[in-house]
Amino acid sequence: MTAPAARGDRAAVTPATVRDAATTLFAEKGYHGTALSEVAARLRIRTPSLYNHMSSKQELLAEIVLRTSQEVWDEFGAAVDGHDDVVSRLREAARVYALRHATHRREALIVNRDVASVDEPVLSQVLELRRRHERAVRDLIAEGADQGVLVVETPRVASFGVLEMCVSVARWFSPGGPLTAEQVAEQYSEFALRVAGFVSAPS
Amino acid sequence: MTAPAARGDRAAVTPATVRDAATTLFAEKGYHGTALSEVAARLRIRTPSLYNHMSSKQELLAEIVLRTSQEVWDEFGAAVDGHDDVVSRLREAARVYALRHATHRREALIVNRDVASVDEPVLSQVLELRRRHERAVRDLIAEGADQGVLVVETPRVASFGVLEMCVSVARWFSPGGPLTAEQVAEQYSEFALRVAGFVSAPS
DNA sequence: CCTACCGATCGGTAGG
DNA sequence: CCTACCGATCGGTAGG
Numbered sequence: 001m002t003a004p005a006a007r008g009d010r011a012a013v014t015p016a017t018v019r020d021a022a023t024t025l026f027a028e029k030g031y032h033g034t035a036l037s038e039v040a041a042r043l044r045i046r047t048p049s050l051y052n053h054m055s056s057k058q059e060l061l062a063e064i065v066l067r068t069s070q071e072v073w074d075e076f077g078a079a080v081d082g083h084d085d086v087v088s089r090l091r092e093a094a095r096v097y098a099l100r101h102a103t104h105r106r107e108a109l110i111v112n113r114d115v116a117s118v119d120e121p122v123l124s125q126v127l128e129l130r131r132r133h134e135r136a137v138r139d140l141i142a143e144g145a146d147q148g149v150l151v152v153e154t155p156r157v158a159s160f161g162v163l164e165m166c167v168s169v170a171r172w173f174s175p176g177g178p179l180t181a182e183q184v185a186e187q188y189s190e191f192a193l194r195v196a197g198f199v200s201a202p203s
Numbered sequence: 204m205t206a207p208a209a210r211g212d213r214a215a216v217t218p219a220t221v222r223d224a225a226t227t228l229f230a231e232k233g234y235h236g237t238a239l240s241e242v243a244a245r246l247r248i249r250t251p252s253l254y255n256h257m258s259s260k261q262e263l264l265a266e267i268v269l270r271t272s273q274e275v276w277d278e279f280g281a282a283v284d285g286h287d288d289v290v291s292r293l294r295e296a297a298r299v300y301a302l303r304h305a306t307h308r309r310e311a312l313i314v315n316r317d318v319a320s321v322d323e324p325v326l327s328q329v330l331e332l333r334r335r336h337e338r339a340v341r342d343l344i345a346e347g348a349d350q351g352v353l354v355v356e357t358p359r360v361a362s363f364g365v366l367e368m369c370v371s372v373a374r375w376f377s378p379g380g381p382l383t384a385e386q387v388a389e390q391y392s393e394f395a396l397r398v399a400g401f402v403s404a405p406s
Numbered sequence: 407c408c409t410a411c412c413g414a415t416c417g418g419t420a421g422g
Numbered sequence: 423c424c425t426a427c428c429g430a431t432c433g434g435t436a437g438g
Contacts, residue, residue, distance in 0.1 A: 013407090032235035033320065036433065048434080049407050057433065112374075113316050117236065153390055157382065160375045161368050161394050168367030171315075179360065187356055191364050194397040216423090239417065251418080252423050260417065 010044040017043060018053045022060045027106035031061050031114040062122040065115055068107040069129040075100060076133055086144040087198055093137060094166055094192030095185045101169040102181035108170035137163055141196050151197030162192045213247040220246060221256045225263045230309035234264050234317040265325040268318055271310040272332040278303060279336055289347040290401055296340055297369055297395030298388045304372040305384035311373035340366055344399050354400030365395045 011017065021042040025034040036057055040047040054060055079092040101108045111126075118126060138159040144150030152158040166188055173184055214220065224245040228237040239260055243250045257263055282295040304311045314329075321329060341362040347353030355361040369391055376387060 029319070030233060030235055030316070032233055035431080037431090046408065048409085048436095051434075052407075113233070116232070153393075154382070157387060157390050158394075160371070161391065164371030164374060165364050165368040165398075168363070168371060171367060172363045179357070184360060187360050188364065190356075191361070191398045194400070195368075195394045197397070238415080240415090249424065251420095251425085254418075255423075 013043050013045060013049070013053060015053045018050060019060060019063060023064055023106045023110065026061065026064070026114065027109040031057075031110070031117050058119055061110070061114060062118050064107060065111050065118050065126055066122050068104065068111050069126045072097070072100065073129045073133055076136060080136075080140075085149075086140055086147060087149055087193065090137070090140045090144065090150075090162075090196060090198075091189045091193055093140065094162060095189035097163065098166040098169050098188035098192075099181055099185035101167055102173045102175075102184050105170040105173065108167065112167060112170075134159065134163065144196060144198070149198065151199070158196055161195050165191060165195070216246050216248060216252070216256060218256045221253060222263060222266060226267055226309045226313065229264065229267070229317065230312040234260075234313070234320050261322055264313070264317060265321050267310060268314050268321050268329055269325050271307065271314050272329045275300070275303065276332045276336055279339060283339075283343075288352075289343055289350060290352055290396065293340070293343045293347065293353075293365075293399060293401075294392045294396055296343065297365060298392035300366065301369040301372050301391035301395075302384055302388035304370055305376045305378075305387050308373040308376065311370065315370060315373075337362065337366065347399065347401070352401065354402070361399050364398050368394060368398070 018039065021039050022034070025038055025042065028034075029038075036050060037047045040050050043050075075096045076093055079096040080089040083089045083092055115123070115126060138155050141150060141152060141159050141162070142155040145152050145155060169184060169188065173181065175181070179187075221242065224242050225237070228241055228245065231237075232241075239253060240250045243253050246253075278299045279296055282299040283292040286292045286295055318326070318329060341358050344353060344355060344362050344365070345358040348355050348358060372387060372391065376384065378384070382390075
């Protein structure tokens with residue numbers, strides 16, 4: 001346990017910097033595996049000082065998870081907007097979802113690992129946003145199957161396959177790797193169409 | 204905190220029943236989110252009595268994770284064995300991997316959530332087993348691409364897509380749902396071939 | 407932003 | 423298998 005450094009060595013602490021430090025540590029060690037003393041140490045302050053910028057550890061988690069879930073739903077809407085055909089809508093939905101999981105890896109890992117630790121009433125809000133997103137993608141695939149442009153046995157299974165494949169980008173992608181987040185998202189949007197049974201040259 | 208029930212109300216406690224109770228709770232609440240007192244309560248005994256059947260909480264986690272990782276690698280070997288062509292090998296590899304994640308959901312959730320909490324030297328053994336499995340699947344896809352029976356931009360990306368898609372079955376599959384584990388595994392093995400760019404009727 | 411401190415709970419041990 | 427108990431650590435508060 002080292003003492004905090006002198007004033008000049010540390011940046012200003014704000015609610016945003018506290019949330020950012022918590023995001024890094026929750027992603028790395030999990031919500032229950034992270035002590036607030038570790039969050040404080042990252043910011044070079046003492047644990048009680050954190051309470052000038054947040055109200056509780058639970059609030060930090062709830063904010064991270066709710067904000068992320070809301071952004072996912074908003075991005076989905078923006079992505080499918082302006083595309084009329086179901087294949088383009090599915091492609092864009094998968095692209096933005098995969099892209100987010102490459103560019104917001106920490107938040108994605110927290111949501112997928114610790115969403116069950118979020119207290120009510122936020123938990124219900126988060127689950128509702130997730131359900132809406134899942135439903136929208138499932139409906140997209142079902143619609144494509146009805147139109148005959150997609151070929152799937154079970155839309156529900158295919159939609160889980162597509163969505164969870166995109167989610168998992170957060171688990172292996174590295175910003176320092178050979179591919180950019182955009183390149184990976186592009187490949188994954190192609191994977192999504194393949195899983196959904198899209199054939200560019202129908203027979 | 205209720206007292207343990209009378210003798211006749213509880214089954215015999217053994218190392219296996221302790222591990223099973225821990226598996227259920229670790230999967231549900233995470234390793235750090237689970238107290239040994241909860242494991243004991245599930246077995247209707249007091250916390251110190253657990254130590255007659257295990258040596259530490261960490262040992263429980265290490266056993267679950269190592270055993271599962273070893274089984275994944277063994278199953279992969281058995282699945283590809285006896286198949287000569289790369290497409291059949293990939294199909295069977297994906298099928299058994301998806302099937303395992305539908306039938307061993309608790310263990311899968313623990314491995315994917317808490318593997319980083321496993322202490323050395325077990326952690327290194329686990330990571331080595333995972334690397335071997337990943338490498339074997341990547342090599343399978345690369346080989347198929349070389350032969351021209353699979354079409355992928357980047358074998359590494361496609362192999363992550365395939366593997367992580369199968370992993371995620373553990374996150375949504377329900378044994379009481381409309382599909383059996385075998386039916387889901389069959390669909391996922393088809394998804395895997397689609398992601399890897401297999402076309403049954405080559406042009 | 408800090409020191410001092412709180413009650414609660416944790417994993418684990420002693421010793422039957 | 424239990425009761426009794428340990429030191430350590432947790433999230434959080436008091437009061438500057």
